[in-house]
Amino acid sequence: MSGQDDSGAVLHYRALENLYASAPINALFPSRLAIMGSGTAQIEFEVDERVFHAAGAAHGTIYFKMLDDAAFYAANSLVxxxxLLTTGFNLHFTAPVRSGKVVAHGRWISGKRRVFVAEANLVDAQGEEIGRGTGTFMRSRIALSGLPGYAVPSE
Incomplete structure (x- = not known):
């Protein structure tokens, strides 16, 4: 990839990060997206009692949101x-989490035309896996450039 291509890709990654930050849902689930390269994404967030189910650990909603978002942005980094739109997501819970920093690591697996497959895993502050998932994502008719949050930062 040439320097120009790399520069354009990095601007796209930063614009996707802006798009993520602009989503109203993230006011409810404070988190931070970082796209480090083509086909990868990472989301960090803090788990506390605000997201607990009745038994005192993080509700599955948190697992799904962060895994789906990490896999989604890993795939959308290629487009x-x-x-992209999530068309399916398979989720596995491997351990409960009660508090602390949690990180979702997303990776693109396959597809580059209409349908993309990406996976993500969720790790707690000790580096132990607490969940994983695989999603399918499809190109939509929605232009990224038409979304107010997709702002390509000026150099």
Whole structure:
């Protein structure tokens, strides 16, 4: 990839990070997205009692949201013109989490035209896996450039 291509890709990654930060849902689930390269994404967030179920650990909603988002943005890092849509997601809970920093690592697996497959795993502050999932994502008719949150930062 040439320097120009790399520069364009990095601008796309930063614009996707802006898009993520602009989503109203993230006011309810404070978190931070970082796209480090093509086909990868990472989301960090803090778990506390605000997201607990009745038995005192993080509700599955948190697992799904962070795993889906990490896999989604890993896939969308490969697509610079269209917003992808989640068409399916398979989730596995491997351990409960009660508090602390949790990180979702997303990785693109396959597909580059219409349908993309990506996976993500969730690790707690001790580095132990607490969940994993695989999703399918499809190109939509929604242009990224038409979304107010998709702001390509000026150099």
């Amino acid at each position: 610079s013109d269209r917003f």
